[in-house]
Structure formats: C-alpha cells, structure tokens
Amino acid sequence: MREYFFRRMKRLVPVLLLTCHELPAPDPDEVADFCREFIYHGTPAFRAVYFAMILLLQALCRLRCRRSIYALRPPEAEEFLESLYSSRVLLLSSVPTLLSMPLHLAYYGRDEVQEALGFEVGALREEALKREVAR
Amino acid sequence: MIVRPEEVSGDIRREADVVVVGSGAGGAPVAKELAEAGYRVVVVEEGAWFRREDFDFRPSHALMRLYRDAGQTVALGLPMVILPQGMTVGGTTTVNSGTCLRVPRHVLKRWHLEYGLRDITEEELNLLYAALEEYLFVKRADPEVAGRNALLFLEGARKLGYSGGFLPRNAKDCEGYGVCPYGCPSGAKQSANVSWIPDAVRAGADVYTRCRAERVLVRGGKAMGIRGHFLDQRGRRGYRLEVSARVVVLAAGALQTPSLLMHNRICLSSGRVGENLSIHPCGGTVALLNEKTGNPKGIPQSTYVDEFAPEGIMLEGVTLPPPVMSVSLPWGGRRHAEAMRLYPYCGTFGSMISEHDSWGRVAAGPSARQPLVFYRFGPADLERLKRSLVLMAEIWFAAGARRVYTPIAGYKELTSPRDLYRLSRHRLRRWEIYGLSAYHPMGTCCMGGDPEWSVARSTGETWEVENLYICDASVLPTSLGVNPQLTIMALALRTAGFIDERLQGPRVPPERSGRLAEWLERRRAESGRSRAAP
Numbered sequence: 001m002r003e004y005f006f007r008r009m010k011r012l013v014p015v016l017l018l019t020c021h022e023l024p025a026p027d028p029d030e031v032a033d034f035c036r037e038f039i040y041h042g043t044p045a046f047r048a049v050y051f052a053m054i055l056l057l058q059a060l061c062r063l064r065c066r067r068s069i070y071a072l073r074p075p076e077a078e079e080f081l082e083s084l085y086s087s088r089v090l091l092l093s094s095v096p097t098l099l100s101m102p103l104h105l106a107y108y109g110r111d112e113v114q115e116a117l118g119f120e121v122g123a124l125r126e127e128a129l130k131r132e133v134a135r
Numbered sequence: 136m137i138v139r140p141e142e143v144s145g146d147i148r149r150e151a152d153v154v155v156v157g158s159g160a161g162g163a164p165v166a167k168e169l170a171e172a173g174y175r176v177v178v179v180e181e182g183a184w185f186r187r188e189d190f191d192f193r194p195s196h197a198l199m200r201l202y203r204d205a206g207q208t209v210a211l212g213l214p215m216v217i218l219p220q221g222m223t224v225g226g227t228t229t230v231n232s233g234t235c236l237r238v239p240r241h242v243l244k245r246w247h248l249e250y251g252l253r254d255i256t257e258e259e260l261n262l263l264y265a266a267l268e269e270y271l272f273v274k275r276a277d278p279e280v281a282g283r284n285a286l287l288f289l290e291g292a293r294k295l296g297y298s299g300g301f302l303p304r305n306a307k308d309c310e311g312y313g314v315c316p317y318g319c320p321s322g323a324k325q326s327a328n329v330s331w332i333p334d335a336v337r338a339g340a341d342v343y344t345r346c347r348a349e350r351v352l353v354r355g356g357k358a359m360g361i362r363g364h365f366l367d368q369r370g371r372r373g374y375r376l377e378v379s380a381r382v383v384v385l386a387a388g389a390l391q392t393p394s395l396l397m398h399n400r401i402c403l404s405s406g407r408v409g410e411n412l413s414i415h416p417c418g419g420t421v422a423l424l425n426e427k428t429g430n431p432k433g434i435p436q437s438t439y440v441d442e443f444a445p446e447g448i449m450l451e452g453v454t455l456p457p458p459v460m461s462v463s464l465p466w467g468g469r470r471h472a473e474a475m476r477l478y479p480y481c482g483t484f485g486s487m488i489s490e491h492d493s494w495g496r497v498a499a500g501p502s503a504r505q506p507l508v509f510y511r512f513g514p515a516d517l518e519r520l521k522r523s524l525v526l527m528a529e530i531w532f533a534a535g536a537r538r539v540y541t542p543i544a545g546y547k548e549l550t551s552p553r554d555l556y557r558l559s560r561h562r563l564r565r566w567e568i569y570g571l572s573a574y575h576p577m578g579t580c581c582m583g584g585d586p587e588w589s590v591a592r593s594t595g596e597t598w599e600v601e602n603l604y605i606c607d608a609s610v611l612p613t614s615l616g617v618n619p620q621l622t623i624m625a626l627a628l629r630t631a632g633f634i635d636e637r638l639q640g641p642r643v644p645p646e647r648s649g650r651l652a653e654w655l656e657r658r659r660a661e662s663g664r665s666r667a668a669p
Binding site: 016018019020022023034037038040041042043044045046078081082084085088090093094096097100101104105106107108109111113114117118119121124125127128129131132133134135 | 187188191192193194195196198199204205207208209214307308310312313320321322323325329330369427429430431432456457458459460461462466467468469470471472473475476478479505544545566567569570
C-alpha cells in the first residue's frame with residue numbers, strides 16, 4: 001500500500017517541484033528517497049494525511065481538468081496547481097502546499113542548491129570542524 | 136558514561152539513587168547537580184546522542200535526527216499549529232536558538248497571587264539566574280556576528296522609534312553559522328548536550344540514549360523506578376531497561392510528561408494532568424530587500440523588539456536556511472521558484488505571542504509516545520498575531536523592503552503601506568492563516584499550592600506520588616511570554632536542592648542542603664552582581 005503511494009509521489013516530483021534555471025536540476029529519485037524517509041520518521045497522522053492528499057489532488061484534477069494529473073502537459077499542470085495554491089479555501093490550498101513540503105525540503109537541502117543560493121555550507125562545515133569551542 | 140543502544144547486548148536491570156527521564160533543560164541540570172553531589176544518577180533519553188561534528192549544516196536531515204517525529208508534531212485545531220520538539224541528548228536546548236531570558240516580574244507575581252507559589256521568590260530566582268548565566272556563558276549577542284538580517288530589522292525598528300536590542304544567549308565565542316536549530320556545529324551554543332550532560336557524565340552519571348521510559352514503578356504511593364525499552368533506528372523496541380531508584384524525576388517535556396502520567400494512570404486525581412497547555416504561537420514574515428542579507432549566516436535569534444511586550448507581542452529575530460525558507464514561503468509552483476531565486480535578498484523576522492484567550496490540552500493518544508495535542512485560538516490572540524505580522528511588515532518597510540510576505544490568505548504579498556492598512560483593518564478568521572508554528576509548550580502538569588488544582592508542589596514533587604518529581608516546562612503554571620529555557624533550568628536547580636534534601640534525610644536543615652546551598656550562599660555574597668528580572 002505504502003509503495004503505491006511512494007510511486008505516485010515520485011511521479012508528482014516534476015509536477016510539484018518547479019525550480020528556476022540558475023539552480024541545479026532536481027533529481028526525482030533523490031527527492032523521492034528523502035520524502036520516503038521524512039514521511040517514515042514522521043507521525044502516522046501526517047503519513048495518513050499526506051497519502052490522502054495525493055488521492056485528493058488526483059480527484060481534484062479529474063474533476064477540474066477531466067484528466068489525470070500525470071497526463072497534463074506542464075503548463076496545464078502548472079495552471080491547475082496555481083489555481084489550488086491561490087485558493088482562499090484552506091483545504092484546497094493545503095493540498096499542493098503539504099504535498100510539496102518534503103519535496104522542497106529535499107531539493108533545497110542539497111549542498112549544491114544551498115551554495116547556489118549563497119549559503120556556502122561546504123566551506124562553513126570545514127571551518128566549523130576546525131574550530132571547536134571548549135568550555 | 137553515555138550508552139547507545141548498539142552497545143547494549145541484553146536486558147539491563149540496575150539500581151540508582153535518582154533516575155531522570157529526559158535530558159533537556161529540566162532533566163540535565165538535575166542530573167548534573169545530583170551526580171556532582173555524589174548520588175548515583177541514571178538519565179534515560181529517547182533521542183540519540185550526537186557530537187558536534189555530526190551537526191552538518193543539513194536542516195532537512197537534522198529534522199529527522201534531532202526532532203521528535205521529524206518536526207511534524209502538531210496541535211490539532213483551526214488553524215493547526217506545528218509544535219517542533221527536540222528529541223536528542225540535550226532535548227530542545229540542542230535545537231533552540233540559545234536565547235536566555237529571565238521570567239518577567241509580572242508573571243512571577245501572578246504565580247504568587249493566583250497559584251500559591253510564594254516560596255519561589257524573585258530573590259532566589261535571581262541568584263539561580265546569575266549562577267546559570269555564569270555557567271552557560273550568557274551574554275548579549277555580538278552585533279558583529281548578529282548578521283545583516285537582524286541589523287536591518289533593528290534599524291527599521293529604530294527609525295519608527297520602537298525599542299529593541301540584542302538578546303542574551305548561552306553561546307561562547309559564537310561565529311554565527313546560522314544553524315542553531317539544527318545543532319551547533321562548533322559547540323559554541325551551551326546547550327545541555329555540551330554543558331550539563333558532559334559534566335553530569337564526568338561526575339559519574341550514566342545516560343542511556345535511544346531508550347524510552349514507559350512505566351513509572353510505584354509501590355505504596357512511592358515512586359520506585361522506571362521501566363523502558365531501547366529503540367532501534369526505526370523506533371522499534373529492543374532490549375529492556377529497568378532502573379530501581381529512590382527518586383524518579385520526569386523531565387520529558389510538556390507534551391510527553393503528561394502523556395507518561397496518563398498512560399501510567401498516576402497523579403490524575405486533580406484532573407489537571409494534560410490541561411492548561413500554553414504555547415507561544417509564532418508568526419513569521421519574509422521581506423524582499425534591495426541588498427543581500429547574507430542569510431542565514433549570522434546568529435539566527437540575535438535581536439528583539441520589545442516595544443509591544445506589554446500587549447503580549449515580542450518580536451524576535453530568525454534566519455532560515457534555504458530548505459526551511461522553502462517551506463515557509465506562502466507560494467507554490469513557479470512563484471515559489473522565483474521567490475527562492477531571490478533568497479539572498481530575503482530578510483526574515485518572527486513574532487511570539489503571549490496567550491490571553493486561547494486554550495490547549497494534551498490528551499492520551501493511541502500510545503504514550505504519541506499524545507494528542509489540542510489547541511484553540513481565541514479571537515483576541517488571533518488578532519494579536521495579525522497585529523504582530525502588521526508590525527513586522529511595517530518595520531521591514533521602514534528598513535527598505537520592497538515586498539513583505541505574510542502567511543495570511545489574501546495578504547500573502549504586501550507591497551505598500553496601503554496594503555498594511557488593509558491588513559490591519561481586516562478581521563482575521565481562523566482558516567485564513569496557515570503554516571503557523573509555536574514553541575515552548577508549558578503548563579500541562581502545573582505546580583501550585585493546592586492539590587485540588589495542581590499536579591506538583593512548588594518543590595517539583597507530585598502531590599500524589601512520593602519521590603516522583605516533575606522538572607520541565609510542564610510545571611510552569613502560565614505562559615512566560617519569553618523563551619523559557621533559563622527559567623526551566625533555574626527551577627530544575629531548585630528541585631535538585633529539594634531532592635538532595637530528601638535523599639539525605641532528616642540530618643539536613645530543612646530549608647536547603649548540599650552543594651546548592653553552598654552555591655546559593657556564595658551567590659548571595661555576590662548579590663551585588665545579580666540583576667533584576669527584565
């Protein structure tokens with residue numbers, strides 16, 4: 001059952017995780033692996049809600065676009081998601097927000113991405129290792 | 136000795152004078168004080184033990200390793216509130232920003248008048264605070280490492296005539312790596328994992344890590360020890376640990392301690408276990424500025440604006456590394472990507488609200504480790520939260536921001552003072568705010584002067600079970616309105632003195648005993664140095 005949802009989630013990575021050209025491209029496998037771990041470490045309630053949101057997103061897409069979200073062309077998927085994000089109905093805006101949360105954590109947590117955004121984690125990590133504060 | 140589950144090859148059964156459940160701001164000082172007084176102390180900690188070199192600037196991974204439920208603990212209600220809890224050696228002190236503030240005088244006065252806690256005097260607390268501040272190297276954040284983000288916000292506040300300054304923190308030679316909430320990589324932050332716990336271990340305490348206490352052993356109305364299990368990487372139960380002890384100290388935090396009591400069906404007669412939950416709901420703003428802020432380099436929580444503290448609004452700095460910023464933005468899709476591209480130009484600041492008409496409670500969940508937390512926002516607190524967001528946006532605009540993002544539907548992007556005016560006139564409803572987080576849960580096993588409506592005495596000992604002490608934020612009867620770690624530690628030291636007295640028996644003068652007495656005497660002699668509560 002879980003595997004079913006994780007497969008679905010992996011297919012959603014390119015739909016939900018949009019990045020700008022200056023940043024490294026996301027690796028769907030890496031992102032999906034992180035999400036699996038993140039969801040596994042979390043509460044059963046979060047897991048259940050997350051999986052329910054995957055189903056709800058698909059249902060909403062079928063209702064509104066008459067097609068599966070995976071069958072939408074990228075601009076159509078983007079437009080559909082934007083309509084959810086900008087909804088004032090909390091439940092609707094929560095669907096893509098919640099689903100994309102672990103995806104964003106995974107992608108923007110990569111060292112290359114953090115460094116491209118100006119946070120030089122590699123250099124800082126080395127510096128911190130050399131510098132131990134003794135009590 | 137610090138024991139990891141990998142080093143355990145069978146069930147463990149042992150004796151001690153004191154067993155402490157939890158190694159955070161409450162448990163760690165008690166363990167250190169009593170171990171140094173010569174008692175056999177065992178600490179049981181559900182989280183894992185990490186060294187500073189394990190803290191690797193990866194917030195996404197830190198969430199899974201250092202936080203309970205990967206930081207996904209929520210308080211149910213509308214809006215849902217995320218309540219991140221540290222779960223590692225050092226507890227939440229390992230993942231907080233290190234801010235050390237004393238209890239405000241008006242809060243202490245309320246404890247005296249409404250909760251019958253007159254014996255916790257300001258004089259005694261000030262002595263304890265002074266000692267703690269020395270032990271933890273507490274000093275104001277250094278403006279040179281505070282970070283551009285914090286300085287810009289403070290400049291904006293000063294332009295508007297709002298009072299503010301640099302926060303006192305428990306950091307020694309801090310370089311401002313900007314990742315305090317994900318483990319300090321240099322060991323500068325004096326969290327319990329680098330201060331109290333190593334000192335306790337040096338004094339002979341044993342710390343069992345990744346071990347969950349499940350049963351409090353009670354016989355004849357007296358606490359006799361605890362029983363628990365070691366956990367593997369996936370949280371599955373392994374070998375058993377049973378500690379027989381003369382005193383049991385529960386310091387598992389304001390969510391886990393009441394849950395443990397409820398699952399053990401002890402101390403429930405007052406009906407107050409799990410009730411009276413107070414938290415500090417937090418709002419956050421992201422500002423787009425004309426200059427690079429150098430985020431998140433700098434001290435994450437270095438500055439404050441306290442102009443509105445009398446209204447229950449405290450503005451405190453916060454910096455967010457890219458992965459955390461990415462989940463804090465109110466956008467998704469293309470707009471989110473565009474906002475993240477401008478990350479180097481983003482400034483962030485947060486607000487903390489003291490509750491007035493909200494209420495919360497902790498209820499027994501399906502298992503002791505997963506209590507249910509309920510929280511209902513009152514209209515006045517919701518309004519105050521909105522006001523705090525308006526104030527932060529106003530300050531950001533004064534600091535030169537082009538745009539300010541807020542977590543309120545319909546007001547996600549503010550571009551001018553006109554938007555601010557619109558937002559300030561708007562009557563915020565519960566479902567219009569999202570992504571809300573809160574910190575510092577308190578009050579779920581509150582202490583007081585009467586067993587009818589409190590769980591513990593002012594000494595920390597429970598009314599119902601002898602030799603069972605509670606020593607964490609759950610005993611604080613009301614919200615402090617400021618970061619509570621220093622107050623939890625002060626009360627923990629106080630409780631350690633009472634436990635010492637109990638363990639030594641009637642030979643000791645009743646008022647105080649042991650090392651703590653000497654220490655307090657020394658402090659009293661130096662009381663010229665002690666400062667008044669802010």
